[in-house]
Amino acid sequence: MKILMIRRGLRLLATGNLNSSPLIFRRHSSYSTSFFSSSSRLNANFAADDLLLGNQLATLASEAEIAPNLLQPGVVVYDGVCHLCHNGVKWVIKADRDKKIKFCCLQSKAAEPYMSVCDLDRDDVRRRFLFIEGPGLYHQGSTAALRVLAHLPLPYTALSYLMIVPTPLRDAVYDHVAKERYKWFGKSDDCLVLREQDLLDRFIDREELLERSRSVL
Structure with missing residues (x-):
């Protein structure tokens, strides 16, 4: 019974x-x-x-x-040890005057619920970064990059019109660069944002990263 x-x-x-x-x-x-x-x-x-x-x-x-509802919209989950990715994040932070986009290192525990709700694992996001645009709406790879640009002010938002390029072609270029990025641009042992902590206000995993930084000292 x-x-x-x-x-x-x-x-x-x-x-x-x-x-x-x-x-x-x-x-x-x-x-x-x-x-x-x-x-x-x-x-x-x-x-x-x-x-x-x-x-x-x-x-x-x-x-x-x-x-x-605890998950925030407008979050980029990216490979925090990749020099190319980190420089891209710094560029977006500088261009995003309205602070619409937030960030989270793939290596942080804070990234796990975002990957889980998108049914992705760390290897998936390491290959193609993740942009959670809103509830039930996420993108990866070249589409994610263009959707991030769409949230930036002019003139940067105009670059989002590259969405008219067929996705397979865009992703082929993206995947090739992503595959070679460590060789071409380098890789760090830990999240690069720890070296530039003035950027951490834009990171949803800020406290976790600061705690990691203190534990290393």
């Missing part, structure tokens, strides 16, 4: 119909009066268990609804 209750409860959680449940907030109608008449204590225990299950499922539903 308890297994049945849990299964039905999970179905209700999936549909969001918690408040109308005869299972969670009161005993199920299939519990006959005669079955429980021999023990009022057993009756009360089942009712308490049902209410507890209802509270737990309601909490899970609330957390599931709130969690996506």
